[in-house]
Amino acid sequence: MNEQYSALRSNVSMLGKVLGETIKDALGEHILERVETIRKLSKSSRAGNDANRQELLTTLQNLSNDELLPVARAFSQFLNLANTAEQYHSISPKGEAASNPEVIARTLRKLKNQPELSEDTIKKAVESLSLELVLTAHPTEITRRTLIHKMVEVNACLKQLDNKDIADYEHNQLMRRLRQLIAQSWHTDEIRKLRPSPVDEAKWGFAVVENSLWQGVPNYLRELNEQLEENLGYKLPVEFVPVRFTSWMGGDRDGNPNVTADITRHVLLLSRWKATDLFLKDIQVLVSELSMVEATPELLALVGEEGAAEPYRYLMKNLRSRLMATQAWLEARLKGEELPKPEGLLTQNEELWEPLYACYQSLQACGMGIIANGDLLDTLRRVKCFGVPLVRIDIRQESTRHTEALGELTRYLGIGDYESWSEADKQAFLIRELNSKRPLLPRNWQPSAETREVLDTCQVIAEAPQGSIAAYVISMAKTPSDVLAVHLLLKEAGIGFAMPVAPLFETLDDLNNANDVMTQLLNIDWYRGLIQGKQMVMIGYSDSAKDAGVMAASWAQYQAQDALIKTCEKAGIELTLFHGRGGSIGRGGAPAHAALLSQPPGSLKG
Structure with missing residues (x-):
């Protein structure tokens, strides 16, 4: 030292x-x-x-x-x-x-020395690890x-x-x-002469991925695997990647009013373009490296006679062609050109994973594990961590924007003013419309610019490839109707999957009421059917600290989490807690180790 x-x-x-x-x-x-x-x-x-x-x-x-x-x-x-x-x-x-390997080794030895923990229990705990880190421009990077x-x-x-x-x-x-x-x-x-735009902020986030995380994630997993092998005689599964990355840059319209539906659409395309660019570099390396001839019958059947001479290279070259076609299409879209989707357009992680994993399995079966566990394994782990979207984007919007949009709609339809209805009447209306197969939005309706922006954002979400958007976060969520309203707006946009919608409880009153809100939601049959046993809730740190002071806010956050954990366990719901902490103490900042130890029992399961 x-x-x-x-x-x-x-x-x-x-x-x-x-x-x-x-x-x-x-x-x-x-x-x-x-x-x-x-x-x-x-x-x-x-x-x-x-x-x-x-x-x-x-x-x-x-x-x-x-x-x-x-x-x-x-x-x-x-x-x-x-x-x-x-x-x-x-x-x-x-x-x-x-540092890092020694910390991992010391932790594993400490766990092994606890008589109540079997090696199998430790292995299962490792395999159940799931950590999602969020890149944000709040506060904005000044460098x-x-x-x-x-x-x-x-x-x-x-x-x-x-x-x-x-x-x-x-x-x-x-x-x-x-x-x-x-x-x-x-x-x-x-010093910047101009304030960075939301797209500039997103590019900064992509630079962090390229310059640090792209190599850092597979490096860390190699270290973890080596320490597990040495201390437990256990190898990590190939598909095991416990960390993923999400970004608020380009999606957080509550934190940055300059973020619009068009900006979010552009950042989604830009993120996919950057992913293809980085994976192209990886695949080019594999095209050069995977010159081997011997392959399993399964791989030879996959490539056919045309690729039998160099089966691994054949698959990698095909994947390279698809990545190049995808990148060219994304470039055209970023320039505002409307082009038909090319054949072989990559939209899902499985399309990257399957040919790479087929090569990995064949190399292992043919006694070439030393090759399989090189750059190919690193690329497979990047597919699991970053994938086609590179980083998934969270959408964040303030709850009153949804209320105002629905109020404008109900007034246009002549059925009353949603904004003035009681909570019970709002819930009854929302549940009825969520169960209805009839469209709610009239085709000839011309909403205000503010409402149009809310609807356009939902349209962007519906059109985005599944998996490219992580969650819809509702800031200043206070009631069950705040959550149901977002689901209705997404339904009207034509979304074809159950988008995770996370209420953000951030003021002292909202934290104190969080468990009541979630209990009411979980008692709604339609809602229970939609979430399929999984619920995300975001805990706010900045506004609660401003509202009540650091100590009172910390206690309210602890109590809210503890109550939510017990409610979800009783209902058989897997709860994921999204912590909006970082930076200064006023924003919940703290050493990561201390922050984890301070969590309520059971809060680290999701």
Whole structure:
């Protein structure tokens, strides 16, 4: 561990030196001297030197207007570089050897030492793991994507410099590249001139997937599998991927009023395009690697005479052609062109999975497991984690928007004002219409722009490939009718599957009433039939903390979850709790381990 910290300090020092050279070249020796003076005085002041502390304050107060910005930027850039170095050392091979695998191994050993837990129980617990992480632009990422990419490259240079076997000329090339990247960052505007659009935010999310998660997920599963094999003699099933990713970017119209139905449609297409782009790179690698001839009769029957010479490559080339056709069609749609769907358009994960898994099974059966468990296994796990949509999108809308839309509709139909009805009358109307086969929306109806937007959003959901949208989240949900209203609007849009609709209970009153709302819903026969034994509920952290204070909100969240768990267990419903926490303490932020331990008993099953 000391060796790791020593390497970190060395890299931070080296990056700081390169930054200093960049500042000197750009602004002259005097600015660099100012920065160094402030740095040294700050270090001494922190160590308790009061005289230097006063000198530091005087130095800062005497900075000229021309010096303020470059000095501030110098420290900002240095902190960015130090953070990049720290991130590298926390996930580098040396860091991993002392952290992630050891944490997994220590956890498994601790579980094995508990006499009440059999190895079979531990295996089943591992296989039942299911974690869904949500990418969100709330609060918006302030670092520009162009600077993020440069820091990713700096990270890559540090990794290569860590190789003790590189030649001197390679070391010099890497140092030259580091100087270029740091100079590029210094001369790049750190502040966006324009507020990022919802599409820009979505692109940032896709960049996170490409630059980090795409490789990180299969790497982690390899580590987990190795530790399970070593400690339990157990291998993970090929199809086991306990983590998936969802995004609110492009779907959260309550958090961002600029998110419209057209934006959501565009982001859905863009997400699928990015998935095809990433999978094309994977498949191209497999086309090159899977040159083997020997195959099972099942695989040979699948490829026929045409592909018998190189059966694995034949399947991969066919899959590559389908991905290319899908990507071309998506590009046209993103440009606003209406084209017929091409033959072989990929819309479901199974279409990616089946040819890849057929190759995997054949390689294993023919004694080529070492090949099957290489890049092919990584790609299979990416299909399970990301799939055709890349990330699934959540739709979030405020409950009153649905109420207002239905109020406008009922007034047009001359059957009253839905907004003024009692809760009992709303539920009676909604259940009657949900059971009816007759369309409720008149063809000649011209709703207001606000209502049209709500209806168009439901239409986008109905038209999207199944599996590309994770859930419809209703913020400020207060009553059973808030949930039923969304189901009715989706039905009228022609949705062909049961979309998960999650009420978000976020104020203190809503948290206290959450169990009553869900109990009423679960007592409705139509609703029980629709959800097929599964229910998602979102717990809000930010608004409840603002509403009641952190302590009172935390207790209300705990009580609400505990009551919901007991109600759903009694009703035979599998409850999934969606936690809207993260960032600051006011938004429910906390160390992940501590957050999990603080959950009510039984709350981590779904």
